[in-house]
Amino acid sequence: MDESDAPFLVLSASEAAIAGAVFERMFPADVHGPGAQEIGAVMYLDRALAGAYAHLIPDYRSGLAMLDSASRLRHDHGFAELDAHEQDAMLRDLELGTIPGWMVPEQRPFFELLRAHLQEGLFGDPLYGGNLDKLGWRVLGHPGVWLENSAEENLSPEPVTKAGRLQSLADVAGALRHHFPESAIPGFDPQRGAAPPAKHADVVMIGVGGAGGFIAPMLAKAGLNVVGLEAGPWWQRDEFQPDELRA
Incomplete structure (x- = not known):
């Protein structure tokens, strides 16, 4: 699924493009696997801002706008239009808190916020909008959500991989409904x-x-x-x- 075609609940198209470009530079696609855009980090961020992280909407609106404005002042182009080296330089200055003319939110905390939410979008459960098709877990070799391990798995010195099978919260809930259907108690x-x-x-x-x-x-x-x-x-x-x- 291409995030550019996804319906966003909070982020505007331009905000989603800026956030997507930031996330892609922080976690770029390479020969080892997909990048943040394909894994769905921006979709996760949008869904989180529409719910539990709604109080952070002002920080994101201001922070993404400030980053884009600073990019235009320095390079005559918005952040999403810069090449990889220019984007990396902008993000390095954001992390250091040295972008001139920046107002709110504070630069270094905003960088940390972006990085934390990127990690959640990459490796959290797909239930929350990111980690599309469990791609983030595939990159890590992580099996996802399992309710139990075998005795052999508990004693194994190697990471438990469940023979390559991946489960999400939705998969577990579906399995529970199948094996333990609701039964009415008369009266x-x-x-x-x-x-x-x-x-x-x-x-x-x-x-x-x-x-x-x-x-x-x-x-x-x-x-x-x-x-x-x-x-x-x-x-x-x-x-x-x-x-x-x-x-």
Whole structure:
């Protein structure tokens, strides 16, 4: 998929072009594999700015505009139109904080922000918009998301590769739905419980969580009346998608 044809949610076409050129110089394509553009780093950035990183939109709008303006002052062309050596020189000065006339955001923190989000877009889960076709993981030889390793894999001194198979969060969720389909419990209303509340409770769990889910049945089997209180609606299994950006 060509990022230039992708519908962006936050970035303008010119902003996406500048960010794409920056990312491509930081992680260029070579004989060993694809570059940042093909892997989808700009798409990731756009999706992140539309969600968890929305508070950084002003920094990106200003920072990309300042970089482009500085490029035009120095070379009479925007950053995306410069050759690789000129782009590298601009990025080196940005990293050092020495581009003259720059206002906001601060140069060195903005460079670090670009680099951090590039890494997330390259090697994060495809669920978040980058790492298209798991290309970033293929570059690393990383197998992606697996819920378990074999005993042999745990004891192996070599990196675990899963024989070249790659899995994402979406793949894992699909496998769980296939092997453990939702089943309705006759007469069970998740908003009310399986039975009316007892007149008294020996144990009240405020926020059951993963640990409480194990402890509550043990206490109930011991003869105690256990009540667990949770906020919010009942969630189905396929709604439990990890969200690393908001974690």
